[in-house]
Amino acid sequence: MKFDTPAGQNPIDQMKVIGQPVDRYEAKLKTTGTALYAYEYHDVAPNIAYGYILGAAIAKGRIASMDTTKAEAAPGVVGVISYKNAGNLDVGKFYVQKMLAAPKVDHYHQAVAVVVAETFEQARSASALIEVQYEGVQGRFDLAEQLDSAPVPPPAEFGGPPEIEVGSFQSAFDTSEIKLDETYTVPDQAHAMMEPHATIASWDGTNLTCWTSIQQMNWGTRDLGLILGIPKENVRLISPFIGGGFGGKGTVQSDLALAALSSWAVKRPVKIALQRPLMFNNTIHRPKTIQRIRLGAFRDGKLTAIGHESWSGNLVGGRTEPTTLSTRSLYAAPNRLMRLRLATLDLAEGNAMRAPGEAPGLMALEIAMDEMAEKLGIDPVEFRIINDTQVDPEKPDRKFSTRPFIECLRTGSARFGWNERNTRPGEIRDGHWLVGMGMASAIRGAPIAKAGARARLDRNGVVTIETDMTDIGTGSYTIVQQTAAEMMGVPLESVIPKLGDSNFPETPGSGGQQGAPSVTAGVYAACVKLREAVIHQLGFNGDEVEFANGRVRSGDLSVPLASAAANGELVAEDKMEFGNLSKQFSQQTFGAHFAEVGVHAFTGEIRVRRMLAVCAAGRILNPKTARSQVIGGMTMGIGAALLEDLAVDKKLGLFVNHDLAGYEVAVHADVPHLDAVFIEEVDPTMSPVKAKGVGELGLTGVAPAIANAVYNATGIRTRDYPITLDKFLGQMPAVA
Known part of the structure; x- marks a missing residue:
């Protein structure tokens, strides 16, 4: 289904189920402790071994030598994987970090080896027997010392152009009646989600199945395929419940990549969970930013100039923190300067964390607005209202x-x-x-992105929805269930949502605040297809059919929805694709x-x-x-x-x-x-x-x-x- 014109009236607008504060579909499972998370799948594969990741003890340099002899001889050990026997591991598309030091060490606690043993305790104990000698070099760890050498980064897929000027910012700022010029800092921050990164990996020939904790299935299969050098079609990820992510589980981290690699190496399923002290330096985080905000205004409170310059740091090839995103759209001012700069730092990779860009950007901008309101003697709320805009400040025609x-x-x-x-x-x-x-x-x-779903109707009138959307504690199961119930005219208990399997139709997953609008649009499309199949099966006129109360009505004829599947299950699959409305409107x-x-x-x-x-x-x-x-x-x-x-x-x-x-x-x-x-x-x-x-x-x-x-x-x-x-x-x- 293609969506390229604004929506009119449709079955969702009935709001019999949509818009209602119903309880979460999986609430009982979570409150009784019976919802299974990645590390808790004990019986999905036979003879599971346990992996333990050893992190690098230096932040920059290389492994001079590594002796794994004692570890390999330790009780219960079935294999030790390092750069010596791992083969060439590539990187994914979204994260630039390398999952294994090879032998170059890029950051502290980058994985240098994985010990696989019969039990977790044996693997952990044996990891202490690995003898690693390093050749360290001085790295760059202080953003404040790198400001002068930080260039403007190339345009990014996320965050847009790194440098934007509208009007004549400097001139307008210099001649403003009231000015503010201050610098604000936001430190490095960690996702610190409750559930650690964890994976069980199992191979069947050249096909790989992983029970893992990951937010975006489509990125996961793509990136794991790139890292291992296999087609993404050979990868299946299963992640029905996730104990928090905040962007830190957006795509492949070391637990997933190294569990898959280790499983291939030892010819057994392997289970890996990142120990908490490893997670902070081994995985991604929100990077520190230093932000300069300049505001110029008339005495009446009208902003005439807004300048937002921001510095962040990352590994070579990494992304900048797009802190100017919010400033670009929030307030009117005819003269504007937005500039991002990216320094090279040898810390763990900085990347997406809940509201990347806007969250740390507003931490600076909104203090600056408060300070400016005080300078002007205007109430902070009224100051913001004065500078509201109904058009995109960068593109007034939008x-x-x-x-x-x-x-x-x-x-x-x-x-x-x-x-x-x-x-x-x-x-x-x-x-x-x-x-x-x-x-x-x-x-x-x-944002909103292409999303698909599969809808099944059985002879009992139960609708099952299958989609690879994930639930990171956000209520995805429930809104999928509500959308299908509204579309098919059935009670909530007649809808079974199945999520978190990359074999299901693709969605953008949980990330970037796009999951809910995207997946519900995909479910809508699949249910439209299912409604058409029901109408065809029943021989009704499609223009006059109503789905309500578990029945299908056409004129004076009303039959149970289940009767459409009396001779066998009806299955419909579709996806919602989007036109250019996002370009026409902000x-x-x-x-x-x-x-x-x-x-x-x-x-x-x-x-x-x-x-x-x-x-x-x-x-x-x-x-x-x-x-x-x-x-x-x-x-x-x-x-x-x-x-x-x-x-x-x-x-x-x-x-x-x-x-x-x-x-x-x-x-x-x-x-x-x-x-x-x-x-x-x-x-x-x-x-x-x-x-x-x-x-x-x-x-x-x-x-x-x-x-x-x-x-x-x-x-x-x-x-x-x-x-x-x-x-x-x-x-x-x-x-x-």
């Missing part, structure tokens, strides 16, 4: 498909009690606590975040007291699961604002706090009551379902809202995340 941005701001302001905020920082006290409010805008692109999601914090006047301890998110993301398919996604993003934003920082040892070149004891994330005690509300809207330019993604919108803007609240509480402005005591405690006595 309108936004929908943009209820002002409605988000107004709704949030009223609901949060923004008018009670004291504009003078440090004025509100609650005992020993200084109390402040802050807010920030939110924006996240609304498709984005919008929101506003509000936060209230308390800062202890004597200790400087920061406590988030309450938060509100107002989101506009097209049709909300399930308010319950959507709210869950938003408050999850808000929780992640608390961590980004106050806690999360991968500390780099700039001499040895590694993230020092590479476990969940040293890398702090928000826990229950850090998270107060969170409120999330949705603006009612549909976007007919997206798909017949008229929905957008929302999972990453819930994160963007959260951290700067908290940062702005801390400033309002104390009068101390911190421009370096996370906002920790060492960065402002010295100024607190005067405030207290």
